[in-house]
Amino acid sequence: MNGHSESTGKALALSSDSVCRVTQYQTEGTNARWELFALLEAQGVSTAEADDLVAALETRAVAGAQREVVERDGMAPASSGPVFEDGWDEGVMAVGEVLVGIADRDWSRRGGRSAGAAELAVHIADVRQRERADLVLLEEFVRETVLPRTHPNTTERRRVLQALGEAGGLCTARTVKMSSGDVILCTREAGHYDPDDLPGFKDGKPGGWHKADASIWNDLGAACIPHAAL
Numbered sequence: 001m002n003g004h005s006e007s008t009g010k011a012l013a014l015s016s017d018s019v020c021r022v023t024q025y026q027t028e029g030t031n032a033r034w035e036l037f038a039l040l041e042a043q044g045v046s047t048a049e050a051d052d053l054v055a056a057l058e059t060r061a062v063a064g065a066q067r068e069v070v071e072r073d074g075m076a077p078a079s080s081g082p083v084f085e086d087g088w089d090e091g092v093m094a095v096g097e098v099l100v101g102i103a104d105r106d107w108s109r110r111g112g113r114s115a116g117a118a119e120l121a122v123h124i125a126d127v128r129q130r131e132r133a134d135l136v137l138l139e140e141f142v143r144e145t146v147l148p149r150t151h152p153n154t155t156e157r158r159r160v161l162q163a164l165g166e167a168g169g170l171c172t173a174r175t176v177k178m179s180s181g182d183v184i185l186c187t188r189e190a191g192h193y194d195p196d197d198l199p200g201f202k203d204g205k206p207g208g209w210h211k212a213d214a215s216i217w218n219d220l221g222a223a224c225i226p227h228a229a230l
Helices: 018-042 047-070 082-108 113-149 155-163
Strands: 174-176 183-185 210-212 215-217
Touching: 018 047, 047 082, 113 155, 155 183
Parallel strands: none
Antiparallel strands: 174 183, 210 215
């Protein structure tokens, strides 16, 4: 393992709501914990040693939070009065004791985290299975409801087929719309093109030429790439 590595992941967009933000921290922490176990295992670190390392890191984090809390003892706003100050200090001590208890609990679990890691693996597998089930339902909806509502030779239909992974048989010819500079991708099937099969522009039939929505062009068009299968 390298002594130093730079994070390549995208920065997490934190919620402005404190409760939601804590949930985000918990989710990211769970993902990081699982990844850490996997990395340690890949480096030949024993399960028990990995348990101890992760437990020490988690306990250190709680201990750090406890220290920050107890440092607020005696820091009640000066204008709040003695009664408020007494309640403030008691609250600080109560929270501090709770955090110490959490640190003690985490530390006592050293050497037993392999079971926790296995439970975490089962949880992640369950989440992924539910995600796959959701994708199946989404695919069924797109195939049965969205796709039938799209018209042939339209960009919308091509996009739906791409989402379903079924655009491999479509033509790949594209051209540039001169008025807007937009790139237009042919929506017809691969192999349709015949330069001698001229389109009937009046009724909109493209013949053997390329077509996407209302645009019709041939392989001699500006910036056009001739058709091919994906």
